[in-house]
Amino acid sequence: MTTLLGELESKATSINKKNLVIQDFDTKCPNRNIFVVGGPGSYKSAGYVIPNVIVKNQQSIVVTDPSGEVYEKTSNIKRMQGFDVRVVNFKNFLASDRQNFFDYIDKDSDCSIVAELIIKSAGDSKINKDVWYKASVGLLNSLLLYAKYEFEPEKRTIGNIIKFIQNNKPNQDEEGSVELDKRFNELSKDHPARESYEFGFAVSEGRTRASIILTFVADLRNYIDNEIRSYTSDSDFDLRDVGLRKTIIYVMLPVLGNTVQSLSSLFFSQMFQQLYRLGDENGARLPVPVDFLLDEWPNIGAIPDYEETLATCRKYGISITTIVQSISQAVDKYNKDKANAIIGNHAVILCLGNVNNDTAKYIKEELGNATVEFETSSEGSSSGKDSRSKSSNKNVSYTGRALLNEDEISNMQQDKAILITKNRNPKIIKKLAYFKMFPNLTETYIAPQNEYKRKKNQSMIDKHNRLREEWDKKQEKIKQQKLEEYKEEQRQKELEKEQQPQEEQQNEKVKESKDKNDQEDKKDEQQKINDSKKAFYEKLKQKQAK
Numbered sequence: 001m002t003t004l005l006g007e008l009e010s011k012a013t014s015i016n017k018k019n020l021v022i023q024d025f026d027t028k029c030p031n032r033n034i035f036v037v038g039g040p041g042s043y044k045s046a047g048y049v050i051p052n053v054i055v056k057n058q059q060s061i062v063v064t065d066p067s068g069e070v071y072e073k074t075s076n077i078k079r080m081q082g083f084d085v086r087v088v089n090f091k092n093f094l095a096s097d098r099q100n101f102f103d104y105i106d107k108d109s110d111c112s113i114v115a116e117l118i119i120k121s122a123g124d125s126k127i128n129k130d131v132w133y134k135a136s137v138g139l140l141n142s143l144l145l146y147a148k149y150e151f152e153p154e155k156r157t158i159g160n161i162i163k164f165i166q167n168n169k170p171n172q173d174e175e176g177s178v179e180l181d182k183r184f185n186e187l188s189k190d191h192p193a194r195e196s197y198e199f200g201f202a203v204s205e206g207r208t209r210a211s212i213i214l215t216f217v218a219d220l221r222n223y224i225d226n227e228i229r230s231y232t233s234d235s236d237f238d239l240r241d242v243g244l245r246k247t248i249i250y251v252m253l254p255v256l257g258n259t260v261q262s263l264s265s266l267f268f269s270q271m272f273q274q275l276y277r278l279g280d281e282n283g284a285r286l287p288v289p290v291d292f293l294l295d296e297w298p299n300i301g302a303i304p305d306y307e308e309t310l311a312t313c314r315k316y317g318i319s320i321t322t323i324v325q326s327i328s329q330a331v332d333k334y335n336k337d338k339a340n341a342i343i344g345n346h347a348v349i350l351c352l353g354n355v356n357n358d359t360a361k362y363i364k365e366e367l368g369n370a371t372v373e374f375e376t377s378s379e380g381s382s383s384g385k386d387s388r389s390k391s392s393n394k395n396v397s398y399t400g401r402a403l404l405n406e407d408e409i410s411n412m413q414q415d416k417a418i419l420i421t422k423n424r425n426p427k428i429i430k431k432l433a434y435f436k437m438f439p440n441l442t443e444t445y446i447a448p449q450n451e452y453k454r455k456k457n458q459s460m461i462d463k464h465n466r467l468r469e470e471w472d473k474k475q476e477k478i479k480q481q482k483l484e485e486y487k488e489e490q491r492q493k494e495l496e497k498e499q500q501p502q503e504e505q506q507n508e509k510v511k512e513s514k515d516k517n518d519q520e521d522k523k524d525e526q527q528k529i530n531d532s533k534k535a536f537y538e539k540l541k542q543k544q545a546k
Contacts, residue, residue, distance in 0.1 A: 006021045029423075037325070039353070063294075086247060104274055222260055269303055279317070353412040
């Protein structure tokens with residue numbers, strides 16, 4: 001499990017295995033990450049990527065392949081070496097394996113990561129931190145959570161989220177109600193999707209809500225494309241397969257402008273995330289090591305926490321080769337500080353030449369200075385009447401100069417490369433072109449890239465079956481719960497019916513008793529009146545008798 005870097009200088013016309021410069025799997029360097037920089041025509045593919053794809057046969061490989069050349073020249077070789085060959089083609093989705101990012105949303109927090117990547121990659125990086133950006137991320141996060149819990153497994157796709165938005169308008173209708181609000185309000189108050197929605201989009205009104213919707217729709221514009229919907233509708237292989245069995249993934253990127261960077265950056269973000277989780281489940285080590293060869297790395301899009309990944313990936317058995325045309329590409333994609341941190345997390349820098357002035361200056365500073373010895377001499381003569389004499393002086397002085405200056409770096413011979421390794425002296429080495437190492441090999445096993453046929457593997461079929469079983473169990477549990485609630489409701493009604501006659505009888509008895517008491521009270525009152533009248537008349541008679 002080695003990485004080919006080049007060949008030591010020699011007079012031999014053919015490649016000598018003893019002179020190969022390689023990096024072993026158990027290298028004493030801080031990590032196995034390699035930063036490769038070289039301008040157009042500097043043999044980045046022919047002298048580095050293709051030779052390493054051919055010779056690496058004990059680990060999985062993920063290689064970006066902008067033109068498709070690497071796939072065409074090596075895929076059949078890798079099949080013969082026992083690799084499962086996969087293609088993720090962002091140039092031609094019809095000749096690509098599919099990847100649905102929902103298959104890797106294991107936790108609620110994953111929804112926010114996906115939402116931010118989709119929205120961030122779609123917008124302008126200079127203004128993507130404004131209020132509309134944050135609100136758009138929040139809305140998509142709520143929708144992802146809704147789909148995670150409320151959509152059937154097969155329907156958890158970005159295409160179905162767009163349909164959900166179309167069927168449940170986020171703005172007010174003529175009656176002043178909002179269909180999207182209704183859908184979220186139907187959920188329980190402690191539902192993750194409802195909580196996210198109520199603390200975000202739901203509090204917006206009027207023009208603010210309209211602006212958020214416009215931003216949101218603009219950010220999802222690429223996902224309306226039918227080919228992209230098809231690509232994200234399912235997954236033909238599990239990203240974890242790369243760390244479980246020998247697999248090679250050829251990731252083909254558009255050469256001129258990657259308009260779907262949200263997809264490519266999301267793909268690599270979830271790839272690293274899944275491999276780290278798999279490693280954590282296996283004692284912080286992948287069952288099968290994985291090497292990433294990221295040619296035209298800036299065209300992938302911004303990968304979250306890339307510098308942290310570089311700093312921690314070795315313990316999991318991961319190595320990353322970051323390949324660029326110039327240092328300024330890294331600065332433009334991130335910023336100067338982050339670019340320096342990213343480059344600093346590569347133990348090896350390999351400069352293939354044909355670089356611009358900024359890159360030449362950077363390599364010059366990385367090489368440092370050398371001490372140069374200068375020898376100066378002077379001669380003098382003198383003459384007199386009877387003789388002539390000569391004298392000479394030699395002086396040795398030492399001075400410092402750049403090991404290589406910028407012109408020497410920029411104008412380096414085409415077959416030469418500069419190797420800079422941490423804690424070791426730099427070297428000038430010869431490049432290894434695949435057509436010299438393996439004459440006629442790649443031409444014998446050509447595989448046209450557009451003839452690739454996708455096929456869903458068994459591990460993903462099993463995963464989807466498990467998701468369906470979990471969903472069915474959940475629905476059955478909900479069904480039983482509703483049935484129990486219905487039974488309880490009916491039981492209460494029956495009890496009410498049974499209790500009603502008893503209550504009526506009791507009420508009737510109470511009423512009769514009350515009526516009887518009222519009658520007796522009336523009799524007593526009447527008797528009192530009668531007795532009072534009788535006493536009055538008796539007194540009246542007595543007075544008349546006197």
